[in-house]
Amino acid sequence: MDSSASTILMPPPLELKDERKKGSVVFDSSKMQKQEKLPTEFIWPDADLVRAQQELNEPLIDLDGFFKGDEAATAHAAELIRMACLNHGFFQVTNHGVDLDLIRAAQEDMGAFFKLPLSRKLSVKKKPGELSGYSGAHADRYTSKLPWKETLSFVYCYDSGSKPMVADYFKTALGEDFEQIGWIYQKYCDALKELSLGIMQLLAISLDVDSSYYRKLFEDGYSIMRCNSYPPCKEAGLVMGTGPHCDPVALTILHQDQVKGLEVFVDNKWQSVKPRPGALVVNIGDTFMALSNGKYKSCIHRAVVNMDKERRSLTFFMSPKDDKVVSPPQELIVREGPRKYPDFKWSELLEFTQKHYRPNNDTLQSFVEWRLSSQTK
Ligand SMILES: C=C1C[C@]23C[C@H]1CC[C@H]2[C@]1(C)CCC[C@@](C)(C(=O)O)[C@H]1[C@@H]3C(=O)O
Ligand SMILES: O=C(O)CCC(=O)C(=O)O
Numbered sequence: 001m002d003s004s005a006s007t008i009l010m011p012p013p014l015e016l017k018d019e020r021k022k023g024s025v026v027f028d029s030s031k032m033q034k035q036e037k038l039p040t041e042f043i044w045p046d047a048d049l050v051r052a053q054q055e056l057n058e059p060l061i062d063l064d065g066f067f068k069g070d071e072a073a074t075a076h077a078a079e080l081i082r083m084a085c086l087n088h089g090f091f092q093v094t095n096h097g098v099d100l101d102l103i104r105a106a107q108e109d110m111g112a113f114f115k116l117p118l119s120r121k122l123s124v125k126k127k128p129g130e131l132s133g134y135s136g137a138h139a140d141r142y143t144s145k146l147p148w149k150e151t152l153s154f155v156y157c158y159d160s161g162s163k164p165m166v167a168d169y170f171k172t173a174l175g176e177d178f179e180q181i182g183w184i185y186q187k188y189c190d191a192l193k194e195l196s197l198g199i200m201q202l203l204a205i206s207l208d209v210d211s212s213y214y215r216k217l218f219e220d221g222y223s224i225m226r227c228n229s230y231p232p233c234k235e236a237g238l239v240m241g242t243g244p245h246c247d248p249v250a251l252t253i254l255h256q257d258q259v260k261g262l263e264v265f266v267d268n269k270w271q272s273v274k275p276r277p278g279a280l281v282v283n284i285g286d287t288f289m290a291l292s293n294g295k296y297k298s299c300i301h302r303a304v305v306n307m308d309k310e311r312r313s314l315t316f317f318m319s320p321k322d323d324k325v326v327s328p329p330q331e332l333i334v335r336e337g338p339r340k341y342p343d344f345k346w347s348e349l350l351e352f353t354q355k356h357y358r359p360n361n362d363t364l365q366s367f368v369e370w371r372l373s374s375q376t377k
């Protein structure tokens with residue numbers, strides 16, 4: 001990522017005024033669960049802790065007909081996507097072309113990493129400004145409202161061709177004993193790439209624009225792939241696994257285990273996303289909201305924690321190449337009216353979320369205003 005933006009000053013996010021130091025908390029999941037007193041850094045404001053009382057009514061979309069080129073099935077899938085994206089941006093897909101045994105292996109193999117001793121996990125600790133590596137509660141990035149989770153992130157480039165960059169990452173970073181697992185995630189990312197590009201075609205069809213417009217934008221893009229582990233917590237009602245936010249990326253494809261936890265804020269209330277074995281949860285992010293000129297909604301969501309059971313999820317965050325300009329198709333502007341957001345490069349929004357602003361429910365608008373103020377200085 002370009003470091004020049006780091007010279008642009010901006011008012012520090014609230015937590016930076018806090019006298020506590022970043023990195024003063026070590027999230028050792030094996031010990032945290034036994035701890036008598038919950039460190040205050042993990043306690044969230046009451047306003048964030050309201051529980052979900054119902055399930056989201058998102059569509060379950062069968063992609064079989066779309067992948068077989070059936071026009072009626074494609075039109076039906078696009079219509080279901082349109083209705084969901086006009087409302088909350090979440091839907092689930094089946095017959096998505098990703099082998100169910102591969103999904104099961106990818107979901108289960110997370111345990112081999114998260115069960116490692118903390119010292120081994122810290123040996124691949126995510127460095128500031130890098131996208132790959134291990135993070136414990138983002139304790140080196142934030143000083144309050146720490147998420148009750150461990151994550152392992154790695155990058156998958158859509159145009160990496162025959163170079164197995166994910167398998168290489170696992171073998172290089174974690175050694176021979178993770179080589180086989182690395183190939184599971186390599187194959188998983190290969191499959192999710194095809195699915196994500198197919199969904200980009202369906203999104204274009206749903207917006208009645210050139211069906212290849214978005215697909216072309218992402219063919220040389222990349223994904224930030226992330227394994228999430230949310231350890232159980234006795235005070236589950238006071239902590240948050242992943243706080244309320246909109247994903248800054250274009251599209252997120254998530255697989256969750258059978259422990260409920262993903263919730264979406266729709267019609268002024270939190271609604272839980274039902275785990276469906278073999279289905280994949282899809283949501284559009286801020287970058288696609290901009291690509292749809294604000295017609296489709298990137299929606300606030302969060303992950304809550306369970307008192308007794310660990311919850312794990314796999315998130316595939318689809319992004320355009322860093323220097324790609326995020327701009328909606330002209331035919332949408334002509335038809336739907338004035339631009340809602342200025343053109344921007346994905347690398348600028350990513351840098352904003354990594355160096356200057358903690359993603360929340362207003363990240364894109366805050367980014368647009370921050371960039372404008374930086375340019376007028
Ligand atoms: C571009 C990204 C930043 C985050 C990972 C990807 C897409 C989702 C973002 C995130 C998960 C939104 C909630 C806050 C966050 C800090 C987290 O909890 O991990 C975000 C990710 C990040 O900045 O690492
Ligand atoms: O783990 C989950 O269910 C959701 C996590 C999430 O929203 C994210 O990492 O962006």
Ligand SMILES: [Fe+2]
Pocket residue numbers: 245246247252301
């Ligand atoms: Fe998210």
